Amino acid sequence: MEHTLCFPHFRASSPNKPFTDDTRSKWRRTSSLAPTAAEISSATLMSPPSSLTLNDPIYTKSLSSVRQVHARILKTTDLWLSESTMDSLIQIYSDLGDFRSAAMVFFVALQFGTLSWSHLTNTFGSRDGNICRLLEIFQQLHRIGTTVFSIGIVSRALKECAEVVDFWLGFQIHAYLTKVGMENESYIRCSLMDFYAHCCSLESSDKLFEDSSHQDSILWNKFIVLNVENGRLSEALELFQKMQFWGLELDEVTVSKVLHACGRLEAVKEGKAIHGYVIRSGRFPSALVSNSLISMYSKNFLVNLARRVFEYMGGRTLVSWNSIISCCSLNGYLEEAMELFYDMVASGVKPDLVTWNCLISGYSHHGSPHHTFGFLRRMQNENLRPNSSSITSVLRSIAASGLVELGKEIHGYAIRHGHDRNVFVGTSLTDMYLKCYNLANARSVFDKMPHRNVLTWNSIIAGYAHEGLFDEALELLKQMEEGVEPDITTWNGLISGYSIHGLSSQAVVLIRQMKANGVEPNVISWTAVISGCCRRGQYDDALYYFREMQNEGVQPNSVTIATLLRACASQALLGKGRELHCLATRKALNGDIYVATALIDMYSKSGSLTKAHLVFKLLEHKNLASWNAMIMGFGAHGQGKEAISLFNQMSAAGIKSDGITFTALLSGCRHSGLVDDGWNYFDSMNKYNVTPSLEHYTCMVDLLARCGYLDEAWDFMQNMPFEPDASIWGSLLSACRTHKNVELAEMVATRLFQLEPYNSANYLLMMSIYASANRWEDAKNVRDAMNAAGVKSWAGWSWVEIDQTVHVFEIEGRPHPEIGKIYFELSQLVSEMRRVGYVPDTSCIVYNVGEEEKEKMLLTHTEKLAITYGLISTGSGTPIRVIKNTRVCNDCHMVAKYMSEITGREILVRDGVRFHHFMDGRCSCNDFW
């Protein structure tokens, strides 16, 4: 009965030639070892032409003519028994797509042991044959009890089963192997492990390994390779160590796979140990292991070690050159990559598409867009067509440079060559348009994509969220969820969109929502929320979410810490800032350039210039931002000479200065009254290729005016290439008060009130100018004008941080709970001060009241209250740090000097403009502010 299932073609086409023992033995006698495919085809080509030969193209054009020739051969000659005829028939049938006939011929050959299974599967594979057909035939043979299957054939069949996920046939084969007792043969067991890992689960494959009666090297190698291939990377490394421990032989595939795992895990130590093993054993001269070593070191950013492997390896292949060029270019060693490229050409190895793509990709990540485009052109000149990988890299450069017109050209090229249907190209196009602020084109590319992956969705959703189009972004998220599971990046894109637009509370809602969806927020999600809060000035919220993040076990990274440090700097929260410094040190992030620069900024803005300088000195690789932060710090603390000296050191270190450097430098000069230096640096800006901006002109006007050169300042303003803004006029007006120039003040105020009609500070300044000139009527007029315009006077405040609690003192608003105690202490201090010569300076009081009344008013100034509270709430020796939103008045400045002398305390006041560091009765500003 089973025989009826068997091959009708074979039986029908050879009725006259049944297999007899005689023919088999005859064939066996004439056969040598199974010929290779190459030998067969050359034999076929050399066989003499005959009317019945298959070499004649006339007969091989159509299936029917081949069948006719085949039938004739079977009927009339013994030719069909020759291996070359069988091979030709298999090839021709496969070429014509008749895989069944090809298989039939093959099984005849198989019965004779002429051709190997792999020969047929290779022939099938190379001609797009359906492997299922082959397996069906194998199954039929198996059912009729054919026992000619060698280990090779069974392994091959299992491999095919795994590929097409035919687990029923796989199980049958497993059962058959158990029956015939071949199950424990190592190679068979490897194939079974492979099959189970592919079609069932890795665990069932593990079990086969564990149950093996004899776990030899072959099985171990397979076991490790399967672990790596299925993502169990750390386990693979452990197994590898065990294998070495037991002295089992490792093969080169296993070594290369384990090296791959070390690259992915960034396991440098293990990778180096394997390198050591490779050198000691001396058994791996092949390029495969060397190439894997290069790639392992490359992924661990150890370019020098990768280069050493490359230099000492023999038999460099194209793959080796590509590995080392890719290593250098992806790690940003672009010049080295280019040198290697020329060495490669010089050594006679022709760069291929992969080589060029490595360079293009490296330059798109680390170099200029200009270079990326250059390589693309050169590659095309070599007659190599850019593929999807080249296009993706080039699009990255376009996105970075914002050259949207060029992007459109590449888009056109991609469409013409059918690359736009590639999911990576489509995603890069979407991303490029989004980064070039062309949402419409991005959407159109996205809508046309036949396949989208999670990256595509993430890119478009983040694009809409960053534009603030949240409804569309959420709608897209809904569509995405129908086919693709949103991942952490999807959620983070939305969260950062909400944060950028100042909607931190919605961002937090998303954090909760992603958790409900089973995605745990990571450091990027939390940092986005925190930086959103900081951007809106919601520092308490920022610190609150920072605590929540840590409570959830998410560790901050350098971006989180730098963001929070900037928040501390703007609030001068020294205590919190110090805490963050400790945290950064514990996390080994204090050497990070962004963290260190934020620390310098925080310490100098919180009044601790010494600490800022210490961080700066300890920073190993200083960049422009860190130099700028330090120069700015010295400048704001009135140490203009130090700022200049630092600038000279920076230039000597070969760091190119920018606009910010000059703002720092000029503001250093202005806080120290260094007019000549200010002019020098302002004039030298062109030499440094920096065009002076409004900010630089503002510094110069301020510097000249503060030093009393009011006319020069006025002239300078008339000749500058910018329309003066309120801040320039404001600093000039302020200088008019200092230098008591009422006439100029009136001219300036007219302009200023036009530009800023609602800023109470300007009116108050003008009132105080009139008041100090005893022009009370004019002062009253200004007050009336201010009231008529409905301008509310801007509430001044000061605060002092004690034990990480901020105590705020406001002119209006709720008084401090300990205000009684504070006034008592203050009046005690004032009477003590009077004994050593203090006379109140009432010039800043713009009310025409009695002198005694004015003195009382002076006592209510918030900075006095804050300093006094600081003195009574902290132990001796603790410096007092007070932050004030407006400029400190003459009287408070004087009082602070006296207080520092009497109490022996260090007092730091950061007012709206600069720092005052009071010590032993003197201020760091030398009374110049």
Ligand SMILES: [Zn+2]
């Ligand atoms: Zn004051």
Ligand SMILES: [Zn+2]
């Ligand atoms: Zn001062």
